[in-house]
Amino acid sequence: MRTLLPGLLAGTLALAAAAHAQPSDITVSLAWTRAVGATAPTAVGYLTLRNRGANPDRLISAETPAARAVEIHEQRREEGVMRMRPLPDGVPVPPGETVTLGPGGTHLMLVGPTRALARGERVPLTLHFERAGQVHVELSVEAAGTRQPAHAGH
Amino acid sequence: MLRWIRRVAWGSVAVLGFLVLAISAGWFVTDGPLADRPVATGPASLPIGGPFRLIDHRGRAVTEADFRGRPMTVFFGFTQCPDVCPTTLGDMTALIEALGPEADRLHWLFVSVDWERDTPETMAGYLEAYDRRIVGLSGTEAHVAAAARAFRIYYRRVPLKDGGYTMDHSASVFLLDAAGRFAGTIDHQESHAVALEKLRGLLTSQ
């Protein structure tokens, strides 16, 4: 309960902030990252984006006080070789669709984390969409290198 | 004159035929059904897991000889890799936890292919978040190239528009036995249970 309450409060605040900005067709769920040490050159951001509107939208950029910059990347595996590339046009979120940024695929790269990210804490992140504008979320910090958040599906 | 033309014609048919055969045979072996699983590059006659000279994340100069006597798991990556490399290190950490004390009977190595940015200090900071038994190795451009050759690893530096760069690299985790002989791979997509089985097999075969 002690860990649940602040989480709920933060979640409610984030939702309220998002709702206050403008009625957005974009909803963000399963926002998470993975623990890194204080001098790690990079960290990651994963999210599930859903477009409930009738118009196409696009995630174009993101920022967080916890890192120098945030880049949108895709990760591909071709013939046993891992290739990571920036997505200069961002991530399209077509109407009625759900797009998942997750391990082994499209992800946010947090360049130059300003501090260690410890399991259990939360990291604020602002997403910029072409139509929906700003959406504020919080990434929950999960175990280093884990393939899925501890409470996936909740 | 006619005979001469006919000879040239037959000659070209022979040459063309040879070319088609040679090219398709080459395809069969390199990309086609006879190709190796694409975990590694370089001449197939070269055994995976040859000699290397690198620096560990505590700043100590090491060679392959320092890791003999125990089976070894090794994979190649780089620290500016937020997705794939942490996943592999997270998998390794989970395997170490699952093996319990048995994990001490293996060496766990992470070799950086990013010779320019990955110093021992960078490696140490990056590895802080994972099991302490994972050893990070880095080195000069030439030493990293030699290590990659020893494991028949593919890697390439890819320039980016913003002036920076990223690294492409082979994904597999290599397994060597206590004598340094190649003993298989763990694929990025294999389950935890399968990987654990492979490591237990490697330990009992010693």
Ligand SMILES: [Cu+2]
């Ligand atoms: Cu990336």
